[in-house]
Amino acid sequence: xxxxxxxxxxxxxxxxxxxxxxxxxxxxxxxxxxxxxxxxxxxxxxxxxxxxxxxxxxxxxxxxxxxxxxxxxxxxxxxxxxxxxxxxxxxxxxxxxxxxxxxxxxxxxxxxxxxxxxxxxxxxxxxxxxxxxxxxxxxxxxxxxxxxxxxxxxxxxxxxxxxxxxxxxxxxxxxxxxxxxxxxxxxxxxxxxxxxxxxxxxxxxxxxxxxxxxxxxxxxxxxxxxxxxxxxxxxxxxxxxxxxxxxxxxxxxxxxxxxxxxxxxxxxxxxxxxxxxxxxxxxxxxxxxxxxxxxxxxxxxxxxxxxxxxxxxxxxxxxxxxxxxxxxxxxxxxxxxxxxxxxxxxxxxxxxxxxxxxxxxxxxxxxxxxxxxxxxxxxxxxxxxxxxxxxxxxxxxxxxxxxxxxxxxxxxxxxxxxxxxxxxxxxxxxxxxxxxxxxxxxxxxxxxxxxxxxxxxxxxxxxxxxxxxxxxxxxxxxxxxxxxxxxxxxxxxxxxxxxxxxxxxxxxxxxxxxxxxxxxxxxxxxxxxxxxxxxxxxxxxxxxxxxxxxxxxxxxxxxxxxxxxxxxxxxxxxxxxxxxxxxxxxxxxxxxxxxxxxxxxxxxxxxx
Numbered sequence: 001x002x003x004x005x006x007x008x009x010x011x012x013x014x015x016x017x018x019x020x021x022x023x024x025x026x027x028x029x030x031x032x033x034x035x036x037x038x039x040x041x042x043x044x045x046x047x048x049x050x051x052x053x054x055x056x057x058x059x060x061x062x063x064x065x066x067x068x069x070x071x072x073x074x075x076x077x078x079x080x081x082x083x084x085x086x087x088x089x090x091x092x093x094x095x096x097x098x099x100x101x102x103x104x105x106x107x108x109x110x111x112x113x114x115x116x117x118x119x120x121x122x123x124x125x126x127x128x129x130x131x132x133x134x135x136x137x138x139x140x141x142x143x144x145x146x147x148x149x150x151x152x153x154x155x156x157x158x159x160x161x162x163x164x165x166x167x168x169x170x171x172x173x174x175x176x177x178x179x180x181x182x183x184x185x186x187x188x189x190x191x192x193x194x195x196x197x198x199x200x201x202x203x204x205x206x207x208x209x210x211x212x213x214x215x216x217x218x219x220x221x222x223x224x225x226x227x228x229x230x231x232x233x234x235x236x237x238x239x240x241x242x243x244x245x246x247x248x249x250x251x252x253x254x255x256x257x258x259x260x261x262x263x264x265x266x267x268x269x270x271x272x273x274x275x276x277x278x279x280x281x282x283x284x285x286x287x288x289x290x291x292x293x294x295x296x297x298x299x300x301x302x303x304x305x306x307x308x309x310x311x312x313x314x315x316x317x318x319x320x321x322x323x324x325x326x327x328x329x330x331x332x333x334x335x336x337x338x339x340x341x342x343x344x345x346x347x348x349x350x351x352x353x354x355x356x357x358x359x360x361x362x363x364x365x366x367x368x369x370x371x372x373x374x375x376x377x378x379x380x381x382x383x384x385x386x387x388x389x390x391x392x393x394x395x396x397x398x399x400x401x402x403x404x405x406x407x408x409x410x411x412x413x414x415x416x417x418x419x420x421x422x423x424x425x426x427x428x429x430x431x432x433x434x435x436x437x438x439x440x441x442x443x444x445x446x447x448x449x450x451x452x453x454x455x456x457x458x459x460x461x462x463x464x465x466x467x468x469x470x471x472x473x474x475x476x477x478x479x480x481x482x483x484x485x486x487x488x489x490x491x492x493x494x495x496x497x498x499x500x501x502x503x504x505x506x507x508x509x510x511x512x513x514x515x516x517x518x519x520x521x522x523x524x525x526x527x528x529x530x531x532x533x534x535x536x537x538x539x540x541x542x543x544x545x546x547x548x549x550x551x552x553x554x555x556x557x558x559x560x561x562x563x564x565x566x567x568x569x570x571x572x573x574x575x576x577x578x579x580x581x582x583x584x585x586x587x588x589x590x591x592x593x594x595x596x597x598x599x600x601x602x603x604x605x606x607x608x
Contacts, residue, residue: 005107009035011115017124022340024333028152031117035156038108043160045101050165052094054172057303057310058179059086064299109157117149121339129344130410139225141338143218148335151328158325166318173307177283180300181290187282188311194275195315199322202268206261206323211330213257218334220250229498265323272319276312283308345409345430353432358386358421359522359553361407366416368406376402377576380416389554391564393594394573400557403573404525407555409433420523438521442528444508451480452492454511458519466518467492473548474514479507517548524549526556561598570594 013034020030032039066079076083122145125132133141170192178185227234227243234243287301363382369375377399384390392400405411407418409425418425425433438458446454455467462470471477471492483494485502496502496511503511516524526545558564565584572580572587572594580592587594 001103002107005103006112008108009038009112009116011112012119013116016127017120019342020121020124020336020340022336024329024336027332027336027340028156031120031152032113032156035109035113035116038104039156039160042101042104042109042157043164045097045104046161046165047168049094049097049101050168051172052089052097054169054176054307056086056090056094057173057307058176060299060303060306062299064297064302105157105161110153113157114149114153117152118145121145121149124339124343127343127346128341130405131344132341136338137222137226138229140218140222142225143221144335144338147214147218147331148339151331151335154328155325155332158321158328162318162321166314169314170311173311177304177307180296180304183290184283184286184296184300184304187279187286188308190282191275191279191311195272198268198271198275199319202264202271202319203322203326206264206268207326207330209257209261209264210327211334213254213261213327214331214334216250216254216257220247220254223247223250268319268323269316272315276315280305280308280312345412347429348427351427351429352423354420354423354425354428354436356421356436356522360384360386360421361523361553361555362419363403364417364419366406366418367414368402368411369414375576377406380576380578382571382578384553384555386421387551387553389549389552389556389568391567391570392555392557392573393561393564393570393597398573399576400573401527402576404439404527404555404557407525408437408439436521437523437525438516438519439525439527440509440512440516444505444512446496446503446508446511448495448498450489450493450495451483451511454496455492455514455518458515458517462518470514470518471511473517474510476507476510476514479510513545522552524552524554526554526558528558 021027062082066075125141125145170188174185174188177188224247227247234240283304287296287304290296291298291301361382361384363380366377366380367375368377380399380403392403394400402411406413407425409430412426420433420436447457451471452464452467455470456462458470459466468477471480480494481491484490485494485497487495489495496508554567556564556567564570568583569581570584570587571578572592574593580587580590580594582590588598589595
């Protein structure tokens with residue numbers, strides 16, 4: 001039974017999510033698609049529960065009157081069917097309603113509903129551009145994802161479930177009390193008016209504090225996660241105290257919002273307690289006065305006072321629920337700022353997958369700038385023939401990495417076009433583009449997974465033999481055999497830690513090279529691919545790297561000119577333009593920039 005209800009709402013819907021709306025209501029509606037039948041069902045059941053509970057109070061009043069006026073010997077026989085009906089409601093009807101409501105709420109909604117939101121948000125954020133992640137803490141984004149999913153669930157369910165229950169319950173209470181004497185309903189109506197005034201005053205203020213608190217919480221979490229993520233740098237510079245101060249500032253800001261919230265809560269609780277006390281006194285005084293004047297029965301007094309006491313406890317619950325609602329609204333609004341951001345790089349409608357038949361790359365009049373007044377590439381023209389191996393040379397800031405990032409479509413060109421085998425990369429799917437490009441970077445980042453998982457990331461369907469062969473070619477198999485993590489996993493099963501922190505720079509580099517070797521893409525980019533390797537290991541895998549380059553179009557970036565001197569052609573860049581090109585010997589003979597750099601470099605490295 002539990003499993004049946006748990007499977008009603010799919011937690012991982014198919015399809016590619018679009019940019020979510022930026023309005024609060026539209027945002028909640030967007031992420032509630034598919035869940036509405038269960039939300040409405042839970043609300044309807046809660047309404048029936050509220051009606052039944054109020055009716056039970058009315059029935060208790062009737063029992064009090066019967067006991068006061070009827071004969072003890074004939075009471076049971078005269079009221080048999082009424083008592084039997086009440087027993088059926090108490091023992092069967094109400095429990096069934098509660099069980100069904102619980103199954104829909106707890107099994108169908110509370111788990112699957114926020115997971116569904118997390119899944120859709122995660123799918124959307126994975127397609128965000130590199131720039132998006134450069135501008136945010138990774139921990140902050142993850143926190144926003146988790147908090148926003150839960151906050152949307154609480155907002156929607158509270159509106160359709162809790163407030164629905166409260167509305168029906170209060171209307172039923174007023175109707176039952178007024179049925180005894182309309183004057184008994186007057187204190188309740190007055191109480192409702194003052195209660196609404198309290199809500200209007202305190203709840204918006206609590207909502208503002210909650211919004212500030214949600215933002216302060218995400219900043220605090222982001223600072224802590226940032227310290228943990230870069231723990232090696234923290235220890236290297238002996239800045240533990242500085243990081244503590246940095247985190248303390250975030251914690252203090254968060255605590256400040258908590259103190260503001262608690263002050264409002266104390267004021268609210270005091271006002272509400274006084275209001276409830278006045279309600280109980282007013283209804284009790286008026287009920288006794290009406291009974292003295294023989295206008296109502298003892299049962300009516302019992303019902304009125306019982307419902308008031310019930311409202312006393314419920315009013316505090318309502319206030320907390322509404323305060324929580326506004327707190328969650330603040331969290332959702334804060335999350336919208338992160339989640340509802342348009343994707344800078346999107347596949348065009350009906351974008352076709354890239355088909356690489358030769359591997360020719362052409363940059364045609366390409367211009368690019370990060371800001372309008374600072375162009376990075378200017379009218380760049382470059383054709384790389386199929387199977388040609390070129391080396392990119394230039395000082396830092398010359399535009400080498402930008403050229404590669406544009407080819408990978410991490411950024412869009414401002415003018416011009418980049419084509420692969422005649423296909424404009426802006427018209428093909430990003431996934432198919434990057435599937436045909438293998439890249440080894442200087443700053444190698446590994447996933448916090450097993451060695452096997454990291455190598456197979458280049459080709460998920462690879463066999464064990466293929467993974468081991470790639471590791472062998474990259475000279476990584478020797479150190480892999482000796483690896484062991486904290487859980488006792490060894491060899492290819494050992495986990496490498498966040499960003500591969502458990503491995504040395506050279507080991508991470510060799511895993512990355514193995515990953516690209518296994519991918520075996522027709523276009524290969526090497527960005528300081530052997531920079532983290534010592535000379536002996538570099539020499540050992542250089543032959544395998546050359547073998548990897550066979551039949552591929554290769555773009556290699558290196559500050560150590562000796563590593564790219566043997567390329568078919570060298571491209572010298574300066575201030576976003578190609579200033580020289582040719583073979584190593586040709587460029588040395590020309591006596592230009594490359595020849596000067598070659599003559600000036602120390603130990604094979606380019607000076608800044």
